[in-house]
Amino acid sequence: MKASQKILSLVAGMFALGGTALHAEPVHPDEVVYEDWLVTESLSGEPGDAERGYEVYTSRSQGNCIACHSITALLEDVQWHGTVGPSLDGVGARWEEADLRGIVANAKNLYPDTIMPAFYKSSGFIRPGQRFTMQPAEEPLEPILSAQQIEDVVAYLLTLTEYPE
Amino acid sequence: MRGFAKGAGIVLAGVMALGLGAPLAAQPIEDTLIVNEELEMTTRIPAPEYMAEIFDEVISGWHFRTGETRDMQRDDFDNPGMLFAEQGRDAWNTVEGDAGHSCASCHEGPESLAGYWTQNPRIGGDSNGELWAAEQYINNCRETRMEAEPWGWDSNQMKNMTALIASQSRGMPMNITTDGEYAEHWELGKEIYYTRYGQMQLACANCHEENNGQMIRADHLSQGHINGFPTYRLRTAGLVSRHNRFRGCIRDTRGVPYGIGSPEFVALELYLASRGNGLSVEGPAVRN
Numbered sequence: 530m531k532a533s534q535k536i537l538s539l540v541a542g543m544f545a546l547g548g549t550a551l552h553a554e555p556v557h558p559d560e561v562v563y564e565d566w567l568v569t570e571s572l573s574g575e576p577g578d579a580e581r582g583y584e585v586y587t588s589r590s591q592g593n594c595i596a597c598h599s600i601t602a603l604l605e606d607v608q609w610h611g612t613v614g615p616s617l618d619g620v621g622a623r624w625e626e627a628d629l630r631g632i633v634a635n636a637k638n639l640y641p642d643t644i645m646p647a648f649y650k651s652s653g654f655i656r657p658g659q660r661f662t663m664q665p666a667e668e669p670l671e672p673i674l675s676a677q678q679i680e681d682v683v684a685y686l687l688t689l690t691e692y693p694e
Numbered sequence: 695m696r697g698f699a700k701g702a703g704i705v706l707a708g709v710m711a712l713g714l715g716a717p718l719a720a721q722p723i724e725d726t727l728i729v730n731e732e733l734e735m736t737t738r739i740p741a742p743e744y745m746a747e748i749f750d751e752v753i754s755g756w757h758f759r760t761g762e763t764r765d766m767q768r769d770d771f772d773n774p775g776m777l778f779a780e781q782g783r784d785a786w787n788t789v790e791g792d793a794g795h796s797c798a799s800c801h802e803g804p805e806s807l808a809g810y811w812t813q814n815p816r817i818g819g820d821s822n823g824e825l826w827a828a829e830q831y832i833n834n835c836r837e838t839r840m841e842a843e844p845w846g847w848d849s850n851q852m853k854n855m856t857a858l859i860a861s862q863s864r865g866m867p868m869n870i871t872t873d874g875e876y877a878e879h880w881e882l883g884k885e886i887y888y889t890r891y892g893q894m895q896l897a898c899a900n901c902h903e904e905n906n907g908q909m910i911r912a913d914h915l916s917q918g919h920i921n922g923f924p925t926y927r928l929r930t931a932g933l934v935s936r937h938n939r940f941r942g943c944i945r946d947t948r949g950v951p952y953g954i955g956s957p958e959f960v961a962l963e964l965y966l967a968s969r970g971n972g973l974s975v976e977g978p979a980v981r982n
Contacts, residue, residue: 613909
């Protein structure tokens, strides 16, 4: 093989790699690799979108994080913040991306007895139902949030870098 | 470095949760419940010995509701639950079934059952050693003594009747037996109480024991007592049975509840009622 061909095939290889990374299959909830509680790689293979993450955070039908947490900057826009969990003001300054991804995916690795649900978990439940229908569900279940929704809400949390006065 | 930053993160998170940034957790409201200006209710008591590790005080759900909701329970004219109890009184006096009896034929007035509710559920004369809830005693009388059709556990007729019977014990302290022949049921109820059900992996204890007094979105979490059942719920504008409430709380964990009327829910009822021993019977109470 000539040197120029070598370079060409190398470049092609890089494209192929880039291609798989961009359109990667999401990591299955049962196969997420936690290092302690950290998850270093994007679960969807794609970056998160903070705007969509705001929806995940506030929407009752998605993460409904607001049921337990409060964020000062949202107090005016959205009524009724929960007090069961800590305020998430400054959460993007005190944790790194891999921490936040791991905490949202399965907070029980860091806080074993926590009330916070594991949002990216699909098996190991007692009497699981199909969402709120009370009908029994077969494991593995769809996780509460999709891989991309986890990435989105993590991106949103990373924007919360300030502690209000 | 990482480790240090994380430690600091956890400490800070704790500080912030207490700080001004977070809405203040609403504590149970100081107030006194006197019904119809004469019946003083016991709505908070020091925890009995077997509950002392869990709560300092046992507090009725009434203290966790808003002023408007609390006020509705002060007077029977403002308590819509009492309208349903009155419908229960009509049924009490109505002859039904092949034996030609009404409840009144044998029990006379409903006040003859005063005190009964303080020990609901119980193992009694009719139940042949089983633990029965009020609904089971009532249906037993209907089927075997009146030769009438049983009522659905969660039917309006049944809830009207349990509201009538509960109201005969209003103001009396809940007095559930937990030992002896009750022990195995009580243990089963306790196990259910601490089991994390559903995809959200939540136990009753996570919300009502560890987080009562906190807000979960717009809901002010109470200790989850059942001395006020059947309750009149503003949200549904009707009476709600104990088992219906249990079912709703397990459904909300994305779980599969036990059946209404199942032995598991009767055992849970026994255990929960015992956690509130000493609180006044409030049924029918008003809740949102």
